[in-house]
Amino acid sequence: MSIIKRRVLYEEVAEILARMIYESRLEPGQWIDEMKLCDELGISRTPLREALKVLASDGLVELVPRKGSYVKSISPEELDELFPIMALLEGYCTQLVAERATGSELRRLRHLHDCLEESAANGDLASYYEENIVFHDELKAVSGNEWLQRITLDLSRVIRLARQQQLKLQGRLLHSLEEHRNIITAIEAGDAAGANQAMQVHLINQYEALKAAILEDSEDEVD
Structure with missing residues (x-):
């Protein structure tokens, strides 16, 4: 029996956010407005925050304690x-x-x-x-x-x-x-x-x- 791997929501969200970053819709150094993105994507904050963790591990986002998330800026x-x-x-x-x-x-x-x-x-x-x-x-x-x-x-x-x-x-x-x-x-x-x-x-x-x-x-x- 073949097993179909279904993508979880946060993976899809991570892909969308990465595309937004590469297309400069989210610019280097920009603070990421989670509430605005949740409204725009029609999702709750849980999959968004999981997606941001994925992007942080990929080096695209910085997670700053008590301040939120920022698009990575390459020096x-x-x-x-x-x-x-x-x-x-x-x-x-x-x-x-x-x-x-x-x-x-x-x-x-x-x-x-x-x-x-x-x-x-x-x-x-x-x-x-x-x-x-x-x-x-x-x-x-x-x-x-x-x-x-x-x-x-x-x-x-x-x-x-x-x-x-x-x-x-x-x-x-x-x-x-x-x-x-x-x-x-x-x-x-x-x-x-x-x-x-x-x-x-x-x-x-x-x-x-x-x-x-x-x-x-x-x-x-x-x-």
């Missing part, structure tokens, strides 16, 4: 620590993909890359960003390493809090696309070392662009 110092680690892990992940990917998996990756090409050609930042997430998540899945996939997914949840900003930097979208071309070309050629290097370059360039975007935003606030 430049945390980015300094996170991105080099993510570059190494995703580089190795992409190396495994180049070594192991089947024909059908390669076609899937090529299709996802073509979607990135189309969004970039249309100047559609929102679609490019979402498709970029799908592409990177697919690489993790195709790598075939469950532990690597789990660790990189956990880290990417946190990095996503700030990652989208770097695409707003002048010229970054086209540079990102070119980096993706290098990645998919190396994967399709079975060039494991090249795929690893291309992904590491891509992540480090993201990191540098993100720092520049944050600096640009801070200068605009001063002006």
